[in-house]
Amino acid sequence: MRLPEPRQPHRHRLNRPRWEPRPAGPSPTYVIPSTGHYPPAHSEREADQAPARTEHHMFRYLIRRLLSAAVIILVISAITFLIFFALPSNPALLACGKTCSAARLAQIKAGMGLDQSLATQYWEFLKGFFAGRTFGDASVKIQCNFPCLGISFKDDTPVFSTLMGRFPADLSLALGSAVIFLVVGVGLGVVAAVKKGSWIDKLAVTGALVGVSLQIYFVGLLLMYVFVDKWQILPTPGYVPITRTSASGSRG
Amino acid sequence: MMRRTRAAALLATATALVFSATACSSSGSGGSSSGGGSVVKGGTLTYLAPSDFDYTDPQRTYTTEGQSMDEELVRSLTGWQEPVDGSAPKLVGDLATNTGVASDGDTVWTFTLRPGIKYQDGTAVTSYDVKYGVERFFSSDITGGPGYAQEFLADTTGYTGPFQGKSLSSIVTPNASTISFHLNQPVADFNETTAMVGWSAVPKAHDTGANYSTGLWADGPYQIQSYQRGKELILVKNKYWSQATDPIRNQNVDEIDVKMGMDRSAIDQELEADGTSAQDSIQEWPLAGSDLTQIANDPALKSRYHVIKSPGISYLAQNMNTIKSLPEREAIEDAINKETARGAFGGQAYGDYATTMLAPGVDGHKDFSLYTSNPQGDIAAAKALMAQAGPAAVKTLSLAVENTTTQTNFADTVKASLAQIGITVNVVPVDQANYFAILDNTKNQYDLTWMDWIPDWPNASTVLPILFNGAQIKQLPQSNQDISYLNDPAVNAQIANIAKMTDINAANTAYGNLDEQILKDASVVPLFYMNFSELSGGNVQGLTPDPINAELNLAHVWLKNG
Known part of the structure; x- marks a missing residue:
């Protein structure tokens, strides 16, 4: 079956860059001529006007993007917040201990602020992120400063510092994968584009599709099984701090 | 009171004593006896933990x-x-x-x-x-x-x-x-x-x-020097602690270094290999079920292998709300093959077959066996009981276990046992991390539920009143411990009676009888009196099994090359 002709009306607009490209004129020169004077005024103005317009557009673009990013973060935080409450979880009960009386449970619930309305709790969370919050109202105060993501009901440490504790591992994974996707991904992409329709193009596109469709928790286990358990080419993965040695760091 | 992650306790009675004495003398034979005055002071004991303390x-x-x-x-x-x-x-x-x-x-x-x-x-x-x-x-x-x-x-x-x-x-x-x-x-x-x-x-x-x-x-003898939650806790000597005031502990090692976050089986393997880094180490969690049989039977590891008799009980709760026929519950008591079930948990090293809810180390324990004492079960007797139950018997039962290999293997043995008396079992694996929180909620009821219990101190008062007081089901709907939903007025009344007794010996005798009375309702199948097995590094001496906490006792620990 043939696909219907794709409609084209927006194609041109979509392909146009959002801001004007730098015009192909004489580029400004910063070499001071032997005369000791700056280049002629007209050429300087001509060269500078276009970038000024570009920067203006760029600025607006950035503002727009930052604003939409902030809205998205807000929406995501609200949804995450709601999901937490939609799930059958009860932090007060988990914190309470094995033999938990109703009175004790109510006391801990109030202590955690879980007796407040959802809207109040979310507002406190948002406000606390910027303004900081004080926990431990019933005992010794624990200050949680900006950016305050709350404190863990399990170990009473600020969530932000827990995240930061894990950050080096995230960073090393991100850097490692960036190297791979930049070199292999972009490289294959370029080759596929240049040799359109060739077997290498098809292979790259198929590979990309498979990679996108199958999730890491599936592919990861599969790769571990093949490389570690079956062929025993690689050791069992474990995290080695990136600061230690680069060779063992790439194992993780 | 603790379900596992194992909070506290039992008193060692005769059986426990024989075992711990054996474990102790065998570790003593490997080198200088810890009690023989050859204790060396100093060194750093490493404590390998999969995760942080609660x-x-x-x-x-x-x-x-x-x-x-x-x-x-x-x-x-x-x-x-x-x-x-x-x-x-x-x-x-x-x-x-x-x-x-x-x-x-x-x-x-x-x-x-x-x-x-x-x-x-x-x-x-x-x-x-x-x-x-x-x-x-x-x-x-x-x-x-x-x-x-x-x-x-x-x-x-x-x-x-x-x-x-x-x-x-x-x-x-x-x-x-x-x-x-x-x-x-x-x-x-x-x-x-x-x-x-x-x-x-x-x-x-x-x-x-x-x-x-x-x-x-x-x-106490040690104080916190540094503590990074989830990573490392370092304890050093409290210089103001005095041996003269302390009848329980010594202060032999200079430092205790708790390393957190290692994979549990990696810890097992490291201690088994006893390399340089492991020789001064002990482990927090017991050996995993999959490693247990092999390590328990390895003569080379005997001097470093410790069995801790816990006062705990591993059991199967039968839901009184759904399995209403007494003959059917009795049939299940007789049909369960405890031998194959124990195999799933790591075999003989995991514990002795249980016929009572009070383990031998718990004050108040009474030795009795109301149902078959054959660990392989008695299918003929069970079939007769099923016939007696007739149409009242429920032929399809759900069984909740933790979603671990050990536990699902165990569930399969129960399934095979009950298939022989015409009961179909549907296994429901439940998230291990939240297992007890989920099962303790009265909203989540299954026909059969695997459970364990370690008392906080070795007295029946920390077992029976908590696990079988039907009056508590309504009071603690989210942290109910009466998982079989037994609400027998006679049992409830007797629990209240014993609580009023001031003579602890009379109370203990009464608890032993109550255990038997409860088993007559067939609301639980006692499976095993749980043991915990751990390995220690080659230099670690003076470890004794602590049957109260079901842990290795650190009170007298010292290091050979300290």
Whole structure:
């Protein structure tokens, strides 16, 4: 079956860059001529006007993007917040201990602020992120400063510092994968584009599709099984701090 | 009271003694006997833990590993003296000079503090600090701990802890070395409650509230040098601790280094190999079921292999709400093949076959067997009982287990057993991390449920009234421990009766009979009296199995090449 002709009306607009490209004129020169004077005024103005317009557009673009990013973060935080409450979880009960009386449970619930309305709790969370919050109202105060993501009901440490504790591992994974996707991904992409329709193009596109469709928790286990358990080419993965040695760091 | 992650306790009786004595003498034969005066001081003991403790805050920890580690940092009013020779644990005064004096029919308990006990800064421990420590149990920020202070102390209504300057009238401190607890009911074994680490001193000036786990102010032989939650805890000697004041512990190693976050089986393997880094190490969690059979039977590992007889019971709860026919429940008792079931948990090393809910190490234990004593089961008898149940029998049953290989393998053995008497079992694997939180909620009921229980101290009072008091189902809908939903008026009445007894021997006898009475309802299938098995590194000496905490006792530990 043939696909219907794709409609084209927006194609041109979509392909146009959002801001004007730098015009192909004489580029400004910063070499001071032997005369000791700056280049002629007209050429300087001509060269500078276009970038000024570009920067203006760029600025607006950035503002727009930052604003939409902030809205998205807000929406995501609200949804995450709601999901937490939609799930059958009860932090007060988990914190309470094995033999938990109703009175004790109510006391801990109030202590955690879980007796407040959802809207109040979310507002406190948002406000606390910027303004900081004080926990431990019933005992010794624990200050949680900006950016305050709350404190863990399990170990009473600020969530932000827990995240930061894990950050080096995230960073090393991100850097490692960036190297791979930049070199292999972009490289294959370029080759596929240049040799359109060739077997290498098809292979790259198929590979990309498979990679996108199958999730890491599936592919990861599969790769571990093949490389570690079956062929025993690689050791069992474990995290080695990136600061230690680069060779063992790439194992993780 | 603890389900596993293993909070506290049992007293070693004859059987337990034989075992721990064997374990001890075999480790002694490998080198110098720990009791023989050849103890070497110094060195760093490494403690390999898969994860962080729940808390080290003494009023908050409610796991066996947390209690056990805290005993090195904190001294409670009473404690269990566990000699290196492996003889039975004995209740002694720890902070207190003796095990307490009861008056007014066991409703008032008075303790006198030993002179000369000091915190890590050299200041003296007072009874006021103990009162303050116990009052912390009531704060809504001090969560997670046992509920005995709330349950036993008088006049606690509306009390929310000591932080706003309020104190509890039922704890009386006439002077700096005397403390009395006024209870709302007679508690004949209250001085065993006070052996839990929360019944200890916290100096108000150093209390950091919800963060006290990392800032704990020690009066035991060790103190916290540094604590990165989830990563590493380093304990060093408390130089103000004095051996002369402590009948329970020694201070042999210079440092205890708790390394957290290692994979559990990696720890097993490292200790088994006993490489340089593992020789000064012990493990927090018991050997995994998959490693157990092989390690238990390896003669080369014998001197480093420890079996801890816990006072715990592993059992199968039968839901009284759904399996209503008594003959059917009795048929299930007879049909379960405990031999294959135990194989799934790691075989003989995992524990002895159980026929009672009170383990042999628990005071009040009575030896009886109402159903078949053949561990392979008695299918003929079970079939006859099923015939007797007739159409009242439910032929399809759900079975809840943890979603681990060990437990699903166990579930398969139950399925095979019950298939022989015409019952189809649907296995429901439940998230291990939240297993007890989910099953303790009365909304989540299954026909059959795997459970375990380790008492907080080795008395039947911490087992039967908690697991079988039907009156509690409605009171604690989210933390119900009566998983078989037994609500037998006769059992409830007898639980209330025994609680009033002030003669602890009479109470223990009555508990033994109650255990038998409960088993007549066939609401639970006792499976195994649980053991925990651990390996230690080649240099580690002076370890004794602690049957109270179901952990290896660190009180006398020392290192050969320290």
